Amino acid sequence: MSGVRETLAVCRYEFRMQIRKRSLWITIALLAGSLAAGRFGMGPRYAPASPGAPAREVMTRWAFLFSVILPIAFGMALADRLLRDRRLRTAELLASMPPGSGGRLTGTFLGSVTATGAPALAAMLVAAGYETVRRGDPMMIPWGLAAFAAVLAPALVFVAGYALVCPLVLTAPLFRVLFVGYWFWGNLLLPATLPTPTGSLLTPIGSYAASWLLGTPVLHAGIPGPLSFLRPEPTGSAAAGSIALLVVAGLIPLLAAGLLRGRWRTA
Amino acid sequence: MTTGEPGWAAGVPNDVEMWRHELRRLGWAAGCAPALALVAAVAVVALTAGEGLERPQASLVLLTGLEALLPLAVAMAATSVVAAGRARELHLSLPTPYAMVLGRRLGLLAAATSAVAVVFTGAIWAAGLWSGPSLVASPLLWAPAVAWLGGLAVLVALVTRSLLLATTVAAGVWLAHQLFAASFAAHAWSRPLYLFPVSRLDAYPGWMTDRLVLTATVAPLAAGVLLLLRRPERMLTEEEA
Numbered sequence: 161m162s163g164v165r166e167t168l169a170v171c172r173y174e175f176r177m178q179i180r181k182r183s184l185w186i187t188i189a190l191l192a193g194s195l196a197a198g199r200f201g202m203g204p205r206y207a208p209a210s211p212g213a214p215a216r217e218v219m220t221r222w223a224f225l226f227s228v229i230l231p232i233a234f235g236m237a238l239a240d241r242l243l244r245d246r247r248l249r250t251a252e253l254l255a256s257m258p259p260g261s262g263g264r265l266t267g268t269f270l271g272s273v274t275a276t277g278a279p280a281l282a283a284m285l286v287a288a289g290y291e292t293v294r295r296g297d298p299m300m301i302p303w304g305l306a307a308f309a310a311v312l313a314p315a316l317v318f319v320a321g322y323a324l325v326c327p328l329v330l331t332a333p334l335f336r337v338l339f340v341g342y343w344f345w346g347n348l349l350l351p352a353t354l355p356t357p358t359g360s361l362l363t364p365i366g367s368y369a370a371s372w373l374l375g376t377p378v379l380h381a382g383i384p385g386p387l388s389f390l391r392p393e394p395t396g397s398a399a400a401g402s403i404a405l406l407v408v409a410g411l412i413p414l415l416a417a418g419l420l421r422g423r424w425r426t427a
Numbered sequence: 428m429t430t431g432e433p434g435w436a437a438g439v440p441n442d443v444e445m446w447r448h449e450l451r452r453l454g455w456a457a458g459c460a461p462a463l464a465l466v467a468a469v470a471v472v473a474l475t476a477g478e479g480l481e482r483p484q485a486s487l488v489l490l491t492g493l494e495a496l497l498p499l500a501v502a503m504a505a506t507s508v509v510a511a512g513r514a515r516e517l518h519l520s521l522p523t524p525y526a527m528v529l530g531r532r533l534g535l536l537a538a539a540t541s542a543v544a545v546v547f548t549g550a551i552w553a554a555g556l557w558s559g560p561s562l563v564a565s566p567l568l569w570a571p572a573v574a575w576l577g578g579l580a581v582l583v584a585l586v587t588r589s590l591l592l593a594t595t596v597a598a599g600v601w602l603a604h605q606l607f608a609a610s611f612a613a614h615a616w617s618r619p620l621y622l623f624p625v626s627r628l629d630a631y632p633g634w635m636t637d638r639l640v641l642t643a644t645v646a647p648l649a650a651g652v653l654l655l656l657r658r659p660e661r662m663l664t665e666e667e668a
Contacts, residue, residue, distance in 0.1 A: 181591075183587070183589035183591045183592050184591065186587075186589075186592060187589075187591055187592050187595045190592075190595075190596075191595065191599060194599070228602075228606070229599055229602055229603075232595060232598045232599060232602065233591075233595045236591055236594045236595045236598065237591050237595075239594075240590070330456075331454075331455075331456035332456075332507070333456045333457055333460055333503045333504050333506075333507045334456050334459075334460060334463060336503045336594055336598070337460060337463075337464060337496075337499055337500045337503045338467070340499055340503075340598040340601060340602065341467065341496060341499065343602065344602060344605050344606075348605070348606060353484075354471065354475060354480075354484070354488065355475050355478050386478075
């Protein structure tokens with residue numbers, strides 16, 4: 161029980177530390193603002209919903225507009241988080257503290273996810289507030305929260321897991337290059353061009369959740385391609401499966417890092 | 428030894444030692460980033476060769492490595508060099524201007540980039556997989572985009588003093604150019620500014636002129652970088668602004 165309390169303390173500390181990073185807020189505001197301003201020129205799938213469209217459609221369109229590029233900022237923000245402990249030579253000191261390596265990693269992960277997600281959630285709420293005033297529909301805010309939880313939050317968990325752990329092996333600059341390349345190849349490039357997981361349950365861009373909320377396939381959800389068993393029809397259960405898979409896949413690197421750290425310590 | 432620096436004296440490193448030192452300070456990750464970007468393109472071709480990848484597709488992937496992945500890798504590496512510099516206070520107290528120190532490291536990165544790009548071009552041409560412009564003009568495939576994206580990343584890093592902002596802006600611009608290629612090509616004013624025409628557009632008439640225009644637009648970015656580097660004390664900031 162005390163382990164949980166200590167992990168939560170690490171999480172709280174991590175959250176309070178990261179939420180004060182001005183550059184995080186400025187970066188998310190810059191990206192979300194650019195996407196909102198440029199969405200008219202980005203093609204019909206990113207365009208605003210038609211007048212009279214239900215709140216669910218309006219806010220899901222905002223969520224998948226943001227999900228195209230916003231997760232890049234999540235990855236960039238977290239890429240040197242664990243390396244920082246190494247750089248400042250505090251890793252050994254932190255390792256001697258009560259939560260242990262697993263608890264500290266879990267706390268850092270949870271704190272990072274909540275702190276990095278806060279500006280993105282704020283962007284969704286600003287969009288929901290704007291749509292509430294413009295369309296006079298108070299349901300925009302609840303649907304904005306639901307769209308954030310279904311489309312953006314799983315992407316954040318998935319990206320955070322890899323962004324925290326992979327730079328420990330790859331270094332931060334290389335991780336950043338590979339991550340941006342992966343984001344384009346694995347989420348946006350059509351399988352007809354190259355074998356890619358685009359449109360499968362494992363695409364963190366949130367194609368299945370967005371398709372389910374909109375009631376029509378978007379962002380290539382279910383498009384034929386490799387690993388066909390990961391490309392069912394975009395139904396509600398497929399969307400739930402996609403969210404669960406993304407969360408589990410995001411936890412895998414943390415689990416691997418925890419196991420490896422434990423083994424290094426005992427070696 | 429460069430102008431403005433004290434002459435040789437006992438204990439002062441000679442040119443070779445100095446460049447070796449700068450190479451070490453550049454770091455293996457930043458120094459190898461250009462080569463690894465191209466290795467990634469080769470790896471994609473190798474991994475997908477068994478899935479029935481046709482020769483034109485393989486050629487396109489390799490050209491994408493040169494035209495698109497290389498600029499991204501250089502931009503990220505250059506940002507690290509500028510934004511993650513250590514012991515700046517110490518550097519500012521030394522006779523060698525800090526701008527020169529950063530210039531040397533960025534120069535090494537540029538040299539590594541040029542070397543691997545030329546070797547890679549020769550290799551894919553020798554393998555019969557070259558489908559880009561003529562070999563003589565081949566540097567225009569990667570050099571303007573490398574200079575433009577790298578210049579933008581360094582400028583943002585110097586203006587904002589934030590690694591996060593600089594890397595995200597470079598990554599966002601790169602991704603926008605990949606996603607909205609058709610929108611860039613649709614307007615006469617934006618077409619010359621498009622970074623990846625060979626790998627992302629079906630046709631690219633006036634390519635040479637467009638690349639020269641793009642190269643010219645690097646000048647304001649470079650001027651901004653040089654201007655900011657004249658006041659290196661601006662780069663002193665608390666950790667992770």
